[in-house]
Amino acid sequence: MADTSTSNSETPRFRQIVEALREQITNGKLPEHSPLPSERLLAEDHAVSRMTARRALEAVEAEGLVYNIVRQGRFVSPRRLNYNISSMANFVSDARSRGIDLSIELIGSRAIRADRHIAEKLSVPRGTQLQESVRLFKMRDHATFLETELSILERCKGLPGFEELQSRPVCDQRYSPLGESADIVIRLHALNPDEAGKLGMAPHQPAMKQEQLVRDENGVAFCYCLQIWRGELAEFSARSLVIV
Amino acid sequence: MADTSTSNSETPRFRQIVEALREQITNGKLPEHSPLPSERLLAEDHAVSRMTARRALEAVEAEGLVYNIVRQGRFVSPRRLNYNISSMANFVSDARSRGIDLSIELIGSRAIRADRHIAEKLSVPRGTQLQESVRLFKMRDHATFLETELSILERCKGLPGFEELQSRPVCDQRYSPLGESADIVIRLHALNPDEAGKLGMAPHQPAMKQEQLVRDENGVAFCYCLQIWRGELAEFSARSLVIV
DNA sequence: CGATTTTTCTGGTATATACCAACTCAACTG
DNA sequence: CAGTTGAGTTGGTATATACCAGAAAAATCG
Numbered sequence: 039m040a041d042t043s044t045s046n047s048e049t050p051r052f053r054q055i056v057e058a059l060r061e062q063i064t065n066g067k068l069p070e071h072s073p074l075p076s077e078r079l080l081a082e083d084h085a086v087s088r089m090t091a092r093r094a095l096e097a098v099e100a101e102g103l104v105y106n107i108v109r110q111g112r113f114v115s116p117r118r119l120n121y122n123i124s125s126m127a128n129f130v131s132d133a134r135s136r137g138i139d140l141s142i143e144l145i146g147s148r149a150i151r152a153d154r155h156i157a158e159k160l161s162v163p164r165g166t167q168l169q170e171s172v173r174l175f176k177m178r179d180h181a182t183f184l185e186t187e188l189s190i191l192e193r194c195k196g197l198p199g200f201e202e203l204q205s206r207p208v209c210d211q212r213y214s215p216l217g218e219s220a221d222i223v224i225r226l227h228a229l230n231p232d233e234a235g236k237l238g239m240a241p242h243q244p245a246m247k248q249e250q251l252v253r254d255e256n257g258v259a260f261c262y263c264l265q266i267w268r269g270e271l272a273e274f275s276a277r278s279l280v281i282v
Numbered sequence: 283m284a285d286t287s288t289s290n291s292e293t294p295r296f297r298q299i300v301e302a303l304r305e306q307i308t309n310g311k312l313p314e315h316s317p318l319p320s321e322r323l324l325a326e327d328h329a330v331s332r333m334t335a336r337r338a339l340e341a342v343e344a345e346g347l348v349y350n351i352v353r354q355g356r357f358v359s360p361r362r363l364n365y366n367i368s369s370m371a372n373f374v375s376d377a378r379s380r381g382i383d384l385s386i387e388l389i390g391s392r393a394i395r396a397d398r399h400i401a402e403k404l405s406v407p408r409g410t411q412l413q414e415s416v417r418l419f420k421m422r423d424h425a426t427f428l429e430t431e432l433s434i435l436e437r438c439k440g441l442p443g444f445e446e447l448q449s450r451p452v453c454d455q456r457y458s459p460l461g462e463s464a465d466i467v468i469r470l471h472a473l474n475p476d477e478a479g480k481l482g483m484a485p486h487q488p489a490m491k492q493e494q495l496v497r498d499e500n501g502v503a504f505c506y507c508l509q510i511w512r513g514e515l516a517e518f519s520a521r522s523l524v525i526v
Numbered sequence: 527c528g529a530t531t532t533t534t535c536t537g538g539t540a541t542a543t544a545c546c547a548a549c550t551c552a553a554c555t556g
Numbered sequence: 557c558a559g560t561t562g563a564g565t566t567g568g569t570a571t572a573t574a575c576c577a578g579a580a581a582a583a584t585c586g
Contacts, residue, residue, distance in 0.1 A: 101472035226513035228345035244488035269470035276466040
């Protein structure tokens with residue numbers, strides 16, 4: 039029986055396997071979307087147990103180099119999708135002009151009433167009528183992020199093309215007549231089962247959350263937008279003034 | 283022997299334990315920095331194996347509710363530290379004015395020469411002399427993020443107080459004479475062993491990476507700054523113009 | 527040849543066990 | 557009483573095994 043401890047090698051075995059996998063991916067031996075060896079095969083190749091091989095695969099997954107389709111296998115992640123928060127309104131056209139095959143799928147759209155949480159964010163009374171739209175953004179049919187938009191119906195229904203444009207992304211010119219500024223918050227987020235399902239991931243996986251509170255020229259909020267990004271695909275950029 | 287499969291319950295056992303833990307934390311039964319039950323104890327409490335209890339603890343850890351000190355235990359995370367990228371220069375004073383006990387430890391400071399990677403970022407020839415400063419930011423002695431600052435020596439050594447201020451954070455007024463704007467990139471990042479050690483975490487844990495490229499009034503970059511944040515403590519905010 | 531069934535593959539969950547390294551704290555020693 | 561020792565704790569790594577559910581490919585059937 040092999041040594042089950044870590045005494046004779048300073049770096050754990052699973053991390054050695056991680057190194058080997060990372061090498062193959064960054065060197066381009068494994069191109070985007072190509073399959074990695076399965077847990078069982080990798081275990082055999084490196085003469086370790088399946089659980090150890092699995093830990094290695096989970097680690098490269100956590101690094102963002104690899105994504106996972108539940109009972110299908112693990113694949114090399116595509117490049118990240120940049121979201122420039124200094125130029126939100128042009129996100130979709132910017133991405134497409136860079137040659138990215140970005141598609142948007144409308145998952146749901148309905149009228150709801152504000153609960154306590156969202157009412158507080160938008161500074162409206164509880165029960166205020168809101169329009170909720172949920173969209174899935176994909177790169178080359180690969181789910182990238184989920185967007186939930188909640189806008190105050192009373193404020194937005196007069197906007198040109200509001201009704202028919204539910205399938206378009208938030209803030210993509212649509213709000214030009216109203217939109218002025220947005221408060222943005224970005225943080226790490228662990229996927230809940232619902233989000234995970236829509237993004238084709240496992241729950242508890244690390245992801246990125248972006249919240250946007252869009253205000254009109256008077257500073258009054260009229261739209262709250264929540265984005266949940268696959269962590270390995272998210273990249274937020276901005277240009278900031280150092281001196282205020 | 284208990285049922286080892288998941289057939290009779292739709293939600294896995296470890297996720298049920300996650301729910302229970304999350305409940306205790308968010309309800310305030312477990313205050314900040316208080317210890318969670320150990321893996322072995324939790325396993326006994328819920329009548330599962332240690333590995334299952336461990337997975338539950340790793341999940342709440344991934345959610346950011348809990349942090350881990352390697353051979354000591356797991357503890358409830360403190361609140362996040364906000365970093366306003368629209369007001370970088372005032373980060374430290376802003377935080378302190380909100381009553382946060384923020385301290386900065388200078389881990390290293392030395393002159394180095396630009397390698398290919400950093401030379402490209404700063405648009406300088408390889409081998410250019412740079413000043414590297416590494417700082418650890420702590421909240422109440424709790425490591426929060428790691429900052430590596432690389433500034434072009436030639437450009438910065440004339441600045442008032444450059445030498446003695448190595449222990450102060452980047453962009454904290456210090457660069458006022460030069461600083462004008464910064465290009466910022468934020469993404470998910472898995473800790474490498476070095477970063478993990480300095481932050482008191484395990485490698486491969488999800489973290490946040492912020493890169494800043496600081497430019498002078500002519501748009502010429504003179505400082506590159508890399509921040510590695512504990513994922514559960516990072517919160518980036520900004521105010522953005524929707525219409526450009 | 528097309529439709530259906532079966533087998534094989536995938537990752538997901540779960541257990542029981544084992545040893546290691548580092549930390550804590552109480553007991554002991556000088 | 558300060559310093560050391562040692563037992564007990566903690567998480568980290570690793571194995572071997574087992575069954576499940578779903579996807580895909582192969583074999584079979586009509």
